[in-house]
Amino acid sequence: MNPQQLSEVKRALGRRLAGWRRTRGLTQDDVARRVHSTRSTVANVESGRQVVDRVFWVQCESLLNAGGDLIAGYDDYRSLEVRQKEEKAEAARHARWGAVLDHQTLVEASSPNWAPDRATPAAPAGCRLTSGACHDRSSTSRPGADLQAVVDDVDGLRRSLNEALSLGPITVAGLDEWERIVTHHGRATRDRSADMLLREIAGDLTELREVIGRRPSASALRRLTGMAAQMSGLMCLVLCRIDERAAAQRWARTARLAAVEAGHPVIQSWVLAQEAHVYYYSADFDETVNLARHAQEVAGQKASVGTVLAAAIEARALAATGRREETRAALGRAEEFLSHLEGDALSHSAFGYSEAQLRFHEENAYTLLGDLKAALAAQDRALELGSPGDYTDWALTRLDRATCLTKTGHASDALDSLAETIGSLDEAKRQGIIAERACLVLDALPAAQRSSSTARDLRALLTMAR
Incomplete structure (x- = not known):
């Protein structure tokens, strides 16, 4: 070919x-x-x-x-x-190694006494040999860099071992272990910073891809493909948080493809809801509504994490365009879906949905509609049920509280609340949509508050985070 x-x-x-x-x-x-x-x-x-x-x-x-x-x-x-x-x-492998690694060379290289043809140089003064490595006491190389090289080598060994252990067909126990890994990542999204999540999820996705590439049975492939959809959806979620919208949309497409291939409507609904969030934070509210409604349709309008999440983000998008009655109807559907969830579907995870999350979506919708009484009541409940550990929803709820305080004539309190919220987050957690939203809240303050030293310091902090 x-x-x-x-x-x-x-x-x-x-x-x-x-x-x-x-x-x-x-x-x-x-x-x-x-x-x-x-x-x-x-x-x-x-x-x-x-x-x-x-x-x-x-x-x-x-x-x-x-x-x-x-x-x-x-x-x-x-x-x-x-x-x-x-x-x-x-062809490339043959061109590189075919003339070199003949059978005899391979046999010799397998021997425990094998050594390369070139002589091993004597260790220089000030050098000690440990496990075949030379450590020069007078070297100016950084210990951290040397350690990282060792860690990389060890991880390569670990992956080779995994591959050797996985040469046979994947077992039910192996599939169960992968599902535990996916569940762990879903829980980690609630309190870990985006940079940590990206590294951890990407590492396991790499290995999941290798497992899928080993041609498992049809039933195992279906389960693995569903897990790939969930992991890709998590990548979409994390990238959306740090405002990497184009990358988030690409991962959403991958997640959708995997969910369709897996033939799993519940996962497909959840993936579409995650994609709807990307379009919401891109201010494409019509597409947000389209995707959110599609997420509810593919699940047959049955209660699941995907359908309640989709109905909630639909409500926020409708509120952003001032469609009051439709917003309330979407929130009503979200309430109905939530009332039928049970077990793991209510867990503290990206794969679960709780009343605390719904109150966050609800308060944001009412904040956007300018219904301040309803917004403040929902914020109280969201903050009561949530915690600073679940930092994204917690911070965004407090930023909406600052918006409501500004609109009710309490701008100084709004600035104090804004500064306290952003100051409580470390640099890795105040990036992306949190920083973007905080800047909008800051810009909406009256001139007296915007020109204060607190506001100037806060703006400098947010500029570094964006």
Whole structure:
């Protein structure tokens, strides 16, 4: 399979999409709008310049009622692409090692007495040898850098060991352990900083990808794919918090693809609710409402963490556009969904939803509507049920409290509350949407408060966090 052949398959796939689109009497704009893409993307796919991800093709397949033709074509292309990459990698390995690592060399290298041909230099003065490493007492290298190199080497060994242990089919116990890992990350989102979460989730996602790549059984693959959807959704959530909107949207697409592949409506609903949050913080309130309602539809309007979260973010988006009655209706649906949750669905986790979280969404909706009495009552309840440890909802609720104080003529109290909230968070936790929101609250204060030394110090602190 050479690159020219693969390019021709890609162009044929694009022509197939164009043919189905024309058969259904749709324009490229029509398709783009209905699959949440852009006209340029559709045009590039049809001309063979792009293929994009499976979410796009699943949505086009459904829209155009192509009878499986588009998905089959996409899957065939991806299979050929994998084959080409494997052939290319094998050729590169052979070019590099084929003439060097013959059978005899491999046997010698496996011997416990093996040593490379070049002589090992004598240890210089001031140097001690421990486990084959040279430590120069007079060296100016940083101990931390040396330690990090050792940690990296050890982690490479750990991954090799994991791979060796996982050569056989993954067991039910192995799948259960992965589910425990995913659950742990969901709980960690409530109180850990974004930078810690990104590193930890990314590390486990890397290993989860390797497990999926070992061709597990169909039932195991379905469970693993659902976990990949959840982990990708967590990446979306964390990136949204630090206001990395474009990256969050990309992870949301990956999460959606995995949820669709897993065939799990409850996970799909939760993923769509996370994506709706990204659009909310991008001030695209119409798309927020569309995604939130879709999240409730895919779950059949049944109570789940995804549906209550979706109804709550729908209410906030409706409130941001001043749609009072629709906001109250969405909050009513959220209350109804919450009343039917039980067990782990109520846990203190990104995969759970509690009354404290609903009161945060509720108070924000009423703050946006300017219904200050209802907002203050919901804030009291949210702060009573929550804690500073759950720092995102806690901080955003207090920032809304400062907004309400400003609107009721208590600007000095608002500034004090704002300064106390931001001052209580360490630098890693005051980034992203918290810093953005705090700046808006600060800008809304009267001139006397904005020009105070407290406000100036606070603005400098927020500027560093953004």
